[in-house]
Amino acid sequence: MTYLPPDRFFSPDPTTRSLALELYGPVANLPIISPHGHVAPRLFSDPNATFGSPADLFIIPDHYVTRMLYSQGIPLESLGVPRRDGGAVESDHRQIWRTFCQNFHLFRGTPSGIWLAHELSEVFGIDEKPCAANADRLYDLIAEKLAQPEFSPRALFKRFNLEVLSTTDAATDTLELHQSIRESWDGRIIPCFRPDGVVNLDAPNWRQNIEKLEQVTNQPITNYQSFIRALEQRREFFKAIGATATDHAALTPATAELTLVEAETIFQRALQGQLEADDATRFTAHLLMEMARMSVEDGLVMQLHPGSLRNHNEAIFQKFGLDKGCDIPLQTEYTRNLRPLLNKYGNDPRLNLLVFTLDETSYSRELATLAGHYPALKLGPPWWFHDSLNGMARYFEQVMETAGLYNTAGFNDDTRAFCSIPARHDVWRRASANWVAGLAVRHIVDLDDAHAMMNDLAVGLARRAYKL
């Protein structure tokens, strides 16, 4: 069988399906704009970097994959996920691959199942469904290809037709790898300024992060104002290396301005390791407003990713660390929380604030209505668990009537799994074509509008939202 018929994912209605295919065609091979994600820059700074084994590529680092296997009782150790204490985990990558193949049915109907099928077929020419019987053969096939220079990260970057790829980098990152990429290669890989580790006073290792910030800015951080100056300096540095955006995670999207005295008082308590209850929460809310101010001044696009309760499963966090598939979404309120920031900066066209959500109930109620009013606000694409066919359909249906297409920010893949990037953008372009075709066959938009919308969905909105 082949997994990838040309009209996959489109409505079964023949009229809609054929129009969707017609709309998808012209955008299918447009370059990929990847303005937000977590691919490691080291894959590209070293011209000889490789992806490792099939298990390295498809399983071990991909928490979308490992969480589903773990949920069915398969220990992370048996999947080769490294332990923080260096304890033994499965080191036979062929055996890890077998476990994955034997349990491939768990991915039925999931986005991971779709991405994996796409990667196997389009990147490796494998149109078989993994199973116990073909596990070893597929392993050998993939391993053989991964050893070839055509399968190096740099080669695949070109083959994938990536116009630009943004990584996500700590405020204290020296960006040496990015500099080395720029000096040695013409692929456009840009950093994104993510200051959570120094901005969230309760971040793990906050004190060390501040010391690192002192080092990279080459100036002491002894008070709130020197801290702010250091952030401003780092933003300038990131811009110089190509960054066009910042990114901010927070438990809630609360924003609220402190007085200078309050900010200083809290910051001093943090320096002295004597945070009081709510200090970190209030400081983050204040810093989000400061970040908006800086964005107004330096033009960096501001991304806000709130609402994930990180490391819900403490045992897994203790044993394996961050990003192991146990971050769980929370109800998230935007109307009241964003009000202080939007009242101060939301009418300023110099600000480009892109807001994301894991709480889909905010789409039609809060985010579409806010984005449909404030000039500075745009809504980011369906995020994380909602980066899926149904998630996209809900997004189009619940957001667009009220926000308007032009107050959204196109697509971004937000992935660590480099080889899944084309699959994810393809799913978005197909879901977009299906949505627009549905509007056109019901005579809500005409064909001229439909084609224009497709181009914007595929590349235009993302380019403009991220100033790329």
Next chain:
Amino acid sequence: MTYLPPDRFFSPDPTTRSLALELYGPVANLPIISPHGHVAPRLFSDPNATFGSPADLFIIPDHYVTRMLYSQGIPLESLGVPRRDGGAVESDHRQIWRTFCQNFHLFRGTPSGIWLAHELSEVFGIDEKPCAANADRLYDLIAEKLAQPEFSPRALFKRFNLEVLSTTDAATDTLELHQSIRESWDGRIIPCFRPDGVVNLDAPNWRQNIEKLEQVTNQPITNYQSFIRALEQRREFFKAIGATATDHAALTPATAELTLVEAETIFQRALQGQLEADDATRFTAHLLMEMARMSVEDGLVMQLHPGSLRNHNEAIFQKFGLDKGCDIPLQTEYTRNLRPLLNKYGNDPRLNLLVFTLDETSYSRELATLAGHYPALKLGPPWWFHDSLNGMARYFEQVMETAGLYNTAGFNDDTRAFCSIPARHDVWRRASANWVAGLAVRHIVDLDDAHAMMNDLAVGLARRAYKL
């Protein structure tokens, strides 16, 4: 091209589409019942009233239109929206119209886009999509028509086949314009009693509103009991001028009974300008129960529209005032909040309480389950941002199974834009036909039931819910 094919908005599935068209046919031209809205009575009290320029009709007063343009950085001043301080705004209506036409792509896939296309085509015979190139020509075409007597408000009321149109009027309104309409014309335009300005103690100008209430009732309001008597008297007056309903806005649907002493104490603090925290909130919750009591006694239908955070954007409110597209919905809880009112009056068949929501999560969880139990409660139609094709589809899908069709209140347009009324009702009738056709083709209802449901959706439910 033509914007308005006869089967627009129906499912692309041929069987569903043709049945939807068959179901829509008999209700397409039924009279329009408009039991809740904000059209200005002065359009009808003066037989020679006109709609003004094309910009006056389509753009300047319509916050659905201006918010979308504003969200993309177009200043409200350039759209001719009047400033509170009388400062300069664009006064060339042709220029305003051009700005609108140049940006018409912003309305792709939005309900405003649908309504505007309907109005242009059905009211003005224009089947072109506005754009920079045709802006001046369309302006002239529309302006010419608006100067003709066939395009006066009274003439269009008849042409639109409006059976009844309800306005919304302050408790202190003298209803002179309504009286003058009744004396000079046979179009049925009725008032609706909206006492927010005197009931919500923190309403802007509350003290002046109370003074106005004293004047129109011709009796001093010195305590809670005289306040209640004044409200009762005004309700009687509204009934005498044709009102069948009241309307209440509130930040939340909280209801709770105060003792007489508590009510009096809070009211006295309000009179003395010494409100304490929560006074206004508690008083509104109490007054909602009082309003339910009065409805039991005088038979006026009670509408409750909670959950909008008005004037979210303070700068816009300061400069331009109310209703400029910056009211943003809030999460809204009904199960606990309505319990006191429903426990006291919800089993009384004399009460007709129609509840609306901007929080669609309450549909299947709270409102459908409450409406499917309490005899006094019915659920109003999809409101405001949800008055759209997708909003209606979600409403039908999430409400009807649990509430039952007969615990809903049909449609109302809730609009200030008189010429959009036929468009909005047509969208509802088409969305209804599409929903019912979907039930019939899946054999959930038979054809007899389907036709009966269509009649109820188009006119029957609204007539009965509003006693019209």
Next chain:
Amino acid sequence: MTYLPPDRFFSPDPTTRSLALELYGPVANLPIISPHGHVAPRLFSDPNATFGSPADLFIIPDHYVTRMLYSQGIPLESLGVPRRDGGAVESDHRQIWRTFCQNFHLFRGTPSGIWLAHELSEVFGIDEKPCAANADRLYDLIAEKLAQPEFSPRALFKRFNLEVLSTTDAATDTLELHQSIRESWDGRIIPCFRPDGVVNLDAPNWRQNIEKLEQVTNQPITNYQSFIRALEQRREFFKAIGATATDHAALTPATAELTLVEAETIFQRALQGQLEADDATRFTAHLLMEMARMSVEDGLVMQLHPGSLRNHNEAIFQKFGLDKGCDIPLQTEYTRNLRPLLNKYGNDPRLNLLVFTLDETSYSRELATLAGHYPALKLGPPWWFHDSLNGMARYFEQVMETAGLYNTAGFNDDTRAFCSIPARHDVWRRASANWVAGLAVRHIVDLDDAHAMMNDLAVGLARRAYKL
């Protein structure tokens, strides 16, 4: 007309419809697994038990039916619903049936309407829609059949092809009826351990329930530890009579561990009738964790049904008692609430925790993400008001991509209305076939996967989740 065409409820798209029918075929007649419900065991312990009159079977005890009639102003008295005070209610069952038939239009498009049509047709051979004109004739037809031995509960159990039926039973139940069923008949009817009446300290008659618990365990309950021992003993007893699961209702899914001293202190206050604020809430949260511990130890599957505000309508509760259609859902938070329990037991494969929700917003945000990670957690089927065609479609769409099919628990009917069981499972199997067909026609899964998924949805998932 006939109500029940073979392709009912499937998508109108011909390709999807025919594939859905093809997928549905092989599972249509598989045995019914009913692992959670409220059918009375007395229907089966007495070989000569009958269902009574048509009103006894279809109307009087079915709060799905009576709530809809009541919501339109039909008094429960006129439907024969018994009053707690023994006051007069309609005793002419033919008259009750007439009222039901005259108002059958209220069930248009509702799940009750679908179930009733199925029961009339499949169980009684009646393919007419009830109405005023045929009410008496239908009454006689049904009454005649109900008098025949082929329509006894035991006979219908066999005819319905029930493999297993679980009842729900208080922790203090002697299970005599179950024992008598086991001794006299081969139908598999098993109890389920529901300890709400002794675990929730604010349950009505808690003190008497504890006394009853003392009697059935034949040991005094004077402190927390003897209480826990009694519960453990009862669980063992239920297991011995065939139980494989427990069931727990709670206002919220809060879980939190008390110290032994705290638990003892609160329990003593309860024994002395001196509960303090929050005692009951904290004790329930603690007991849920204790129940998880016991499940780890004794292997009973743990079901959690939170989020219903029982007896919202106090007047109805006073007059008619529990379960009269006035339980209303609440917003329900799972991410933080379940965290203590999941952190302690969620990684333990010996625990099988099945969580239900009445708050559909938790599907994609919280429950699918939790179930897609924790090995011990699975998501129960769409519950109560969401046990409907649209409710199932939303469940499939919002849950499956993130949770994965194999972290869900199949279907259960949760009904008191024995004759509706085949109808409810048929709706689930049809809705499942429609969902899977939709995946297959869009090439998201292939046909092999589709058939395997159907088998799991119809019987496999429920068998495994409930260890049946």
